[in-house]
Amino acid sequence: MTGNKKPRGIRNNNPGNIRWGDEWQGLVPKSQRTDKSFCQFISPEYGIRAMIVILRNYQSKYGLRTITGMIKRWAPPNENNTQAYINSVVQATGTEADQPIDLLNSCKLFPLLQAIIRHENGSQPYEFNVFVSAFELAGSY
Structure with missing residues (x-):
């Protein structure tokens, strides 16, 4: 996939499709923003950090x-088929829908992030090291 053929979230380095609002770390400069609805990050690590x-x-x-x-x-x-989204994340993570998840534990967090990215974009193109970098950027926040 090249250029505009990539899903919006991947093009924007915002695989969680986070809407504009907060001033996140790693946003592209205002003069370079081309998406009026969704955040655009300088790298996927910053988009995934925001998800975390x-x-x-x-x-x-x-x-x-x-x-x-x-x-x-x-x-x-009001915007999504939320139950289908929950079902896809449960299937992808192997975690029950109502089981607590420790988001400080990368072994639990990374599969959750990957499942959200896959659901939001139709694919999950990032290597493991991208998640590690994002996890480090998020720190103990």
């Missing part, structure tokens, strides 16, 4: 610790 921060905030601020809770907030029913 959002998911961890779901846990710390809203008490959402399960796939069901997190995906219902990530992909609300």
Whole structure:
């Protein structure tokens, strides 16, 4: 896939399809932004870092610790087939929908991120080291 043939989230280095709002680390300069709806990051590591921060905030601020809770907030029913999204993440991760996930544990977090990316974009093109870099960028945030 080249150029505009790539899914929007991959083109934007925003594989979670995060909408504009917060001023995230690693956003492209304002003068280079071409997507009016979704964030554009300088590299996929920063887009995945933002995903990690959002998911961890779901846990710390809203008490959402399960796939069901997190995906219902990530992909609300007014915009998505949320149950199909939950089902695809459950199948991809092997984690039950209502089982708590420790997002500080990369062995649990990486499969969740990969499942979200695959659902959002139709594919998950990133190597393991991209997730490691994003995890390091997120730190203990």
